[in-house]
Structure formats: C-alpha cells, structure tokens
Amino acid sequence: MNNSKNTSRQHMNEINLRLYTPKPLFNLCSSLTLTASHPRRLQFHLPLSDAGHRKIVDNRRRKELLFKDIERMAGGKIRKEKPSRGAGGSSNHYQGGIQFHKSKGQHILKNPLLVDSIIQKAGINSTDVILEIGPGTGNLTKKLLEAGKSVIAVELDPRMVLELQRRFQGTPHSNRLKVIQGDVLKCDLPYFDICVANIPYQISSPLTFKLLNHRPLFRCAVIMFQREFAMRLVAQPGDTLYCRLSVNTQLLARVSHLLKVGRNNFRPPPKVDSSVVRIEPRKPTPSVNFKEWDGLVRICFTRKNKTIGAIFKQKRVLSILEKNYKTLQALQSSLGNSDVMATDASVLGDSGELTMDTDDDDNDDGDDDDMEMDDGEAKGSDFKEKVLAVLRQGKFEEKRSSKLAQADFMHLLSLFNQAGIHFS
Numbered sequence: 001m002n003n004s005k006n007t008s009r010q011h012m013n014e015i016n017l018r019l020y021t022p023k024p025l026f027n028l029c030s031s032l033t034l035t036a037s038h039p040r041r042l043q044f045h046l047p048l049s050d051a052g053h054r055k056i057v058d059n060r061r062r063k064e065l066l067f068k069d070i071e072r073m074a075g076g077k078i079r080k081e082k083p084s085r086g087a088g089g090s091s092n093h094y095q096g097g098i099q100f101h102k103s104k105g106q107h108i109l110k111n112p113l114l115v116d117s118i119i120q121k122a123g124i125n126s127t128d129v130i131l132e133i134g135p136g137t138g139n140l141t142k143k144l145l146e147a148g149k150s151v152i153a154v155e156l157d158p159r160m161v162l163e164l165q166r167r168f169q170g171t172p173h174s175n176r177l178k179v180i181q182g183d184v185l186k187c188d189l190p191y192f193d194i195c196v197a198n199i200p201y202q203i204s205s206p207l208t209f210k211l212l213n214h215r216p217l218f219r220c221a222v223i224m225f226q227r228e229f230a231m232r233l234v235a236q237p238g239d240t241l242y243c244r245l246s247v248n249t250q251l252l253a254r255v256s257h258l259l260k261v262g263r264n265n266f267r268p269p270p271k272v273d274s275s276v277v278r279i280e281p282r283k284p285t286p287s288v289n290f291k292e293w294d295g296l297v298r299i300c301f302t303r304k305n306k307t308i309g310a311i312f313k314q315k316r317v318l319s320i321l322e323k324n325y326k327t328l329q330a331l332q333s334s335l336g337n338s339d340v341m342a343t344d345a346s347v348l349g350d351s352g353e354l355t356m357d358t359d360d361d362d363n364d365d366g367d368d369d370d371m372e373m374d375d376g377e378a379k380g381s382d383f384k385e386k387v388l389a390v391l392r393q394g395k396f397e398e399k400r401s402s403k404l405a406q407a408d409f410m411h412l413l414s415l416f417n418q419a420g421i422h423f424s
Contacts, residue, residue, distance in 0.1 A: 107198070107266040107267070107268060107269070107270050108136045108137055108139060108198075108266060108267050109136075109139050109140055109198055109224075109265060109266060110139070110265065110266060110267045111265040112139075114259075114261065114265050115139060115140055115143050116143065117259060118140070118196065118222060118224075118259070118276060119143045119144070119147055119196075121222065121258050121259070121276070121278070122147075122194060122196050122220075122222040122278075123194075123220070124144070124147040124148050124194060124196070125148070125193070126147070126148065126149065127148075127149050127193075128147075128148040128149055128193040128194050128219075129148070129149055129150050129151075129152065129191065129192045129193050129194075130144050130147075130148045130149075130150070130151045130152070130192065130193070130194055130195070130196055131151075131152050131154070131189065131192035131194070131195040131196075131197070131218075132144060132151055132152070132153045132154070132195075132196055132197050133153075133154050133184050133195070133197035133199050133207070134154070134155060134156075134184075134197060134198060134199050134200055135153040135154075135155055135160065135164060135179075136155075136160055136198070137160065137163050137164070137167070138163070138164050138167045138168065140196070140198060141153055141164065141168075141177070142167075142168075142173070144196060145168075145173040145176055145177060146173075148193075148194075149176070150176040150177070150178065151176065151177050151178070152178045152180065152190060152192060153177065153178070153179045153180065154180045154182065154184045154187065154189075155179060155180070155181060156181070156182065156183055156184070158181060161179055161181045164177070164179055165179065184203070184207060184210075185203060185206055185207065185210060189210075189214055191216065192218055193218060193219050194218060194219050194220055194221070194222070195211060195218060195220075195221035195222070195223065196221075196222045196223075197221075197222075197223050197224065198223075198224040199223060199224065199225070201225065201226045201229070201270075201272075204225055204226065204229050205229075205245065208223075208233075208249065208279070209248075209249075209252075211279070212249075212252045212253055212279075212281055217281045217283060217285075218281065219280070220278055220279060220280045220281075221278070221279040222258065222276060222277070222278050222279075223276070223277055223279065224261065224274050224275070224276050225274065225275055225276075225277055226270075226272050226273075226274060226275075227260070227272060227273040227274055227275045228241070228272070229245075230257060230274070230275035230276075230277045231257075231275070232245045232246055233245065233246065233249050233255050233277055233279075234246075234255050234256065234257050234277065237402070237403050237404060237405050238402065238403055242304075242402055243301055243304065244294075244297050244298060244300075244301040247297050247301075247406065247409060248293075248294065248297060249279075250406060251282075251286055251288070251293065251406060252281060252282060252285065252286070253279045253280055253281050253282055254279075254280045254282065255277060255278070255279055255280075256277070256278045257275060257276075257277055257278075258275075258276040258277060258278050259275065259276040260273065260274075260275055261273065261274040261275060261276060262274075288410070288413075289424070291423070291424035292413060292417070292422060292423050292424050293409070293413060293423075294423075294424075295422075295423025295424045296409065296412065296413050296416070296423045297409060299311060299312075299317055299423070300401040300404070300409070301401050303401075304400065304401040304402040305400055305401075305402055306400065306401075307397065307398050307399065307400055308391060308396045308397060308398075308399050308400065308401065308412075309388065309391055309396075309397035309398060311401075312387050312388070312391060313384070313388075318381075318383065318384055318387065321383070321387065321421055321423070322383045324421075324422050324423065324424070325383065325420060325421055325422070328420070328422055329420070386419060386421070387421065389419075390415050390416055390419050390421065393415060394411060394412055394415050396408075396412055
C-alpha cells in the first residue's frame with residue numbers, strides 16, 4: 001500500500017510559485033495549499049509530461065512549463081479574466097440591506113471619528129433642538145440625540161425613514177426623535193436652535209438661503225458641503241473663488257471653514273472631496289432690499305474681473321436699468337413715492353446651484369449682446385451718462401467686482417438708489 005503511494009508521488013511534482021493565480025487555475029489544479037510562512041506562495045501538485053522525472057529549471061522556465069501543462073489539460077489556451085473597470089467598486093452600495101443612490105446624493109458618513117469631530121465643533125448644548133437634513137441610516141443622528149435635547153430629521157427617501165424608525169425604536173432616544181418625510185426645500189421647517197447636516201450637494205445653494213431666511217433665527221448651522229462650494233462660501237475679496245454666492249451669504253451670515261473631509265469617509269464615496277462649514281446668521285439682519293441687492297451683485301459678477309465701468313456700459317445692462325427706471329418713475333407718479341422693502345432672503349439663492357458659471361470670466365471673449373455702446377450710439381444717451389455719473393461719484397468706474405467688499409457693494413447700491421436707479 002505504501003509502495004503504491006510512493007509510486008504515485010513519484011509522478012507528481014511540487015511546484016512553488018510566487019504569483020497571483022488566475023481564476024481558471026483554481027478549477028484545474030488537483031490540489032492547492034497556502035503555506036503558513038509564505039501566504040502568497042501557492043503550492044500545486046500537477047502531473048508532469050515526463051513521468052518519473054523531476055525537471056529542475058529556472059523560475060521563468062518553470063512558469064512556462066506550468067502554464068503549458070495546464071493549457072494541455074484544459075484543451076486550449078487560458079484566457080486571463082480581467083475584472084471589469086467597475087467590478088471592484090460596484091455602483092450598488094448597501095448598509096443594513098438598503099441600497100444607496102448616488103443620483104439622490106446619498107453618501108453616508110461611515111467614519112465614527114469624523115462624526116465625533118463634527119459634533120464637537122458644532123458646540124451643541126444639552127437644551128438644543130437640532131435640525132438634521134438627510135439623516136440617512138442615522139449614524140450622525142445617534143450622536144446628535146446623545147448631545148442635544150431632541151432631533152428633527154427631514155428625509156425624502158421613505159426607505160431611510162423606515163430605517164431610522166427601526167434603528168431607534170425601543171431605545172431611550174425614540175421619544176426625542178421626530179422624522180419628517182418630505183423635500184426640505186418645500187416643507188415648512190419648525191423651530192430649531194442649531195442645524196447639523198450632511199446634505200445632498202445638489203441642493204446646497206437653495207438650502208443655505210432657505211435656512212438663512214428661516215424665522216426665528218437659529219444660533220448656527222454646521223453643514224457638510226462639496227469642497228468647491230464651501231470654498232466659495234468663505235472666499236474673501238481678491239480670492240479666485242470669490243463670487244456672488246460669497247457676497248450674498250456673507251451679507252446675511254458669518255461663515256467659517258471647519259474641516260476638510262476626504263471622499264473615502266463616505267459610503268458610497270462621492271467623486272469630490274467635501275468640507276464642513278459653520279454658518280452663523282447675523283443679528284440683527286441687515287436692513288437692505290434683498291431683490292435690489294441681488295440685482296446689483298448679479299450684474300457686477302457677470303464679468304467679475306472687468307471694471308465696473310465696463311460692465312455698466314454694456315447694452316443689455318443699460319437697457320434693463322433704463323426700463324426699470326422708466327417703469328418706477330411711472331409708478332411713483334401714479335401711486336406716490338412708496339418704496340417697499342423686500343425682506344425675503346431666499347431670493348438670493350438659485351434653485352440650480354453648483355452651476356455658478358455667471359460668476360466667472362470664462363466667456364469674456366464671447367461676441368454677444370453685452371458689447372459696450374459705441375461713441376456714436378452713446379451720444380444723447382442721458383441715461384448712460386446718469387449711470388456713469390453715479391460710478392464716478394463713488395470712484396467705482398475703474399474698480400473690479402472681484403476686489404469689492406460688502407461695504408463697497410452697499411455704498412454703490414445706495415448711490416444708485418439716490419439717483420433713482422433700481423435693480424428690481
């Protein structure tokens with residue numbers, strides 16, 4: 001019995017190779033073991049073509065013989081299976097049996113240390129009512145419930161609502177959690193002291209101004225934004241990313257950058273990095289007509305690196321302002337002088353944010369209707385001279401929007417209004 005076993009072993013060759021074995025090899029090998037000392041060393045027992053002899057060859061030749069023998073046994077050449085590009089990172093990501101949809105902005109925070117850091121920097125008091133937008137599966141919600149008095153979670157996806165209710169059902173936190181199912185941009189928000197949220201990035205701008213328009217004013221908001229959007233929020237005059245979003249947000253709030261967050265802290269990971277930003281509403285709210293303000297800032301940032309004088313010489317800008325001027329004069333003559341203050345700050349936000357191309361100079365060389373008036377066309381244009389006179393009065397003609405601070409825009413708006421020129 002032992003002799004037969006020894007004879008059979010003589011027809012086998014133990015070949016140790018350091019290699020990653022393609023999938024077909026596992027199906028063809030008569031046996032496969034991983035040695036303890038070398039986890040990546042695969043030990044094969046394969047019949048050699050020359051029975052009874054051990055071939056001693058160099059490593060390269062040994063590999064060639066191995067694959068030739070396997071090809072002979074398989075009856076053809078072996079095709080190495082390469083994993084598809086998306087196979088390693090499938091678009092279907094799950095947690096607790098729930099599939100996340102990137103198209104809906106569902107990127108769940110999975111790093112507990114990052115969650116703790118956000119809670120710490122939010123400065124939550126034990127008496128605070130906390131608003132959370134897009135709670136997902138409740139990783140952040142759990143920490144918020146431990147830190148504050150109660151949590152109001154607004155979630156659009158009914159699957160996530162059920163997951164939240166299931167997760168906290170029967171726990172001491174269940175009676176302190178209120179879940180609102182619906183679109184946060186369309187529903188009326190209740191009273192809250194502080195907002196802490198990891199939001200879908202596609203609603204960043206309208207949500208920011210909806211929060212700033214909420215009354216009564218909250219203490220602060222600590223929100224996760226896309227990195228570029230966050231940098232625009234905190235940008236200062238002269239910065240590359242300084243834009244209309246920066247001016248409008250900083251008119252209503254003090255904004256500061258708290259944390260940089262890499263994309264690998266989320267499940268599934270987004271395509272961009274993120275940042276956590278703190279937003280503190282200004283109290284009292286600035287006394288300004290928000291429609292007027294946004295009308296002026298919108299015009300100034302159509303070409304933010306051009307001079308203010310060049311921008312206000314454009315045909316389209318002058319045409320709009322002159323139309324507003326004549327309409328307002330007609331209304332004032334018929335109804336008397338009644339200047340209504342627009343106090344709704346939500347007019348400052350665009351519903352389709354993250355498309356902020358109008359703030360950049362990408363199209364400066366484009367040939368469009370924004371050409372400056374020729375001297376011949378400008379002759380007899382009393383309204384144009386009226387506009388330029390305002391700019392000269394405040395010494396704004398040679399200044400650029402990208403360098404102007406809040407006080408500069410406020411001063412420019414007051415000069416235009418004193419001259420009877422309005423932007424809404």
